[in-house]
Amino acid sequence: MANILDYLDWRGDLTLAQDPFNEVDNLILAELSFVDFGGIVPGPGGGRAVPLWKAAEAYFAKTEGRPIDMGVLVPNQIPELLRRTAASPRFRDMKLNGFVDHLDTVKAEQFAALAAECGDGTVYLSFRGTDDTLAGWKEDFYLSCMREVPAQKMAVAYTEAMAHQYPRIKLRLGGHSKGGNLAVWAGVFCPTAVQRRIAAVWSNDGPGFHDDILSLPRHIRLAERIHTIVPKSSVVGMLLEHEEDYTVVDSSQQGLMQHDGFSWAVLGNRFVRLHSVTRQARLTDQELRGWVQGLTIEQREKFVDSAFQVLEASGAQTLTDLKADSFKAVRPMVRALKDLDKETREALLKFMSILFMSNLRMTLEGIQEETEKSLLRNGKKAERSAGKKG
Structure with missing residues (x-):
């Protein structure tokens, strides 16, 4: 493209x-x-x-x-x-x-x-x-x-x-x-x-x-x-x-x-x-919106503060820092995650699961779409080739 x-x-x-x-x-x-x-x-x-x-x-x-x-x-x-x-x-x-x-x-x-x-x-x-x-x-x-x-x-x-x-x-x-x-x-x-x-x-x-x-x-x-x-x-x-x-x-x-x-x-x-x-994008959108709307404004703010408390525990200031020192970052982030109350920790894990699974499902959906397009193109080529031979 x-x-x-x-x-x-x-x-x-x-x-x-x-x-x-x-x-x-x-x-x-x-x-x-x-x-x-x-x-x-x-x-x-x-x-x-x-x-x-x-x-x-x-x-x-x-x-x-x-x-x-x-x-x-x-x-x-x-x-x-x-x-x-x-x-x-x-x-x-x-x-x-x-x-x-x-x-x-x-x-x-x-x-x-x-x-x-x-x-x-x-x-x-x-x-x-x-x-x-x-x-x-x-x-x-x-x-x-x-x-x-x-x-x-x-x-x-x-x-x-x-x-x-x-x-x-x-x-x-x-x-x-x-x-x-x-x-x-x-x-x-x-x-x-x-x-x-x-x-x-x-x-x-x-x-x-x-x-x-x-x-x-x-x-x-x-x-x-x-x-x-x-x-x-x-x-x-x-x-x-x-x-x-x-x-x-x-x-x-x-x-x-x-x-x-x-x-x-x-x-x-x-x-x-x-x-x-795509259908999967609509489903993910609905799932994320439903999850967000199920939280009060106070719960949302607490969730955001807690999520970044975990990320910042690594000492990183950028995503590049996190990627570069990913192994060093894991231990303090896990400790910070354990320090959260059960409700906030579960909310954070739920959010991550929605994003992770949605990305996986969208990727699979995209691969299926590209495969179908490729089969269609190959089918048309075969038809043209058969037409020439006839």
């Missing part, structure tokens, strides 16, 4: 004047906010925008001589994505500005964003999804039990600040994973005058929201401009509640790994669409 890197090879020579901004462009800019542009791209109100090609040169000069590891769950193709966008007429002259990167491990706060002047009279505000840090993942889990997590509040403030920096210019908001959730949240809760200037909001497999958010007049006003994209076996993007209209796309991966935007199938200037998410 072709992906966003292939798209840059195929259509990167077409400017936005020749072929208008599309959903694939959105995912590319959403992924670029994972790049650490600190010291390269100015923050909000901090200086002149930097052409993308120039920012890429500075980034690779800064990282020259050492491997670029994006972490356990952040795709390592992102530096290559930056390299190809910097070489493409479609993206190279876009100007980057407003880069922020905030991390507070004590308060479990993680927020990063980037503004791209697209050159077609719009600015794309790219909100970074969850990175490699445990703090970022803890904040994600708080989405189920807090009215507003710190990153959502920062996303609203960032949108307002960049709207002030770019007056009278149309805005696009987007992000992948948690970044998609932040984009929608910022679009819903930014000042009304700013909301009117939003041309589109893109949530690329981002978690949803509580029911009461979807029924707000502020959300209803924006709903037709919100574009939600999920892969066929989406788990992350189907968490909590979503707008009814979402696009399901094909993926080259199986199970939870379909969350990786580099696995999404591209044809021309759009993703390859499917009619719906």
Whole structure:
């Protein structure tokens, strides 16, 4: 299957004047906010925008001589994505500005964003999804039990600040994973005058929201401009509640790994669409929602705190730390798990079993689907061959 890197090879020579901004462009800019542009791209109100090609040169000069590891769950193709966008007429002259990167491990706060002047009279505000840090993942889990997590509040403030920096210019908001959730949240809760200037909001497999958010007049006003994209076996993007209209796309991966935007199938200037998410994804979604809704808000918060208490007992601050020292991490994590009360420990184990079994079942379902496709292709080849012989 072709992906966003292939798209840059195929259509990167077409400017936005020749072929208008599309959903694939959105995912590319959403992924670029994972790049650490600190010291390269100015923050909000901090200086002149930097052409993308120039920012890429500075980034690779800064990282020259050492491997670029994006972490356990952040795709390592992102530096290559930056390299190809910097070489493409479609993206190279876009100007980057407003880069922020905030991390507070004590308060479990993680927020990063980037503004791209697209050159077609719009600015794309790219909100970074969850990175490699445990703090970022803890904040994600708080989405189920807090009215507003710190990153959502920062996303609203960032949108307002960049709207002030770019007056009278149309805005696009987007992000992948948690970044998609932040984009929608910022679009819903930014000042009304700013909301009117939003041309589109893109949530690329981002978690949803509580029911009461979807029924707000502020959300209803924006709903037709919100574009939600999920892969066929989406788990992350189907968490909590979503707008009814979402696009399901094909993926080259199986199970939870379909969350990786580099696995999404591209044809021309759009993703390859499917009619719906898989049956197993729907069942897992129902099982997770049922489990979450069976807990009170207080129980959810206690669960999140306890889960990360176990992870942080290892001394790790990132998922990469956990992976690198997995053997050393196990013993303190087991001790921390034993210290939990029985109810919390059972809740944590139940949650892990749902995710583990769902990933296994989705993977098997994906293998079965690919096998059936292969048999169908081989059958058609055999028919054509028999026809030629006849």
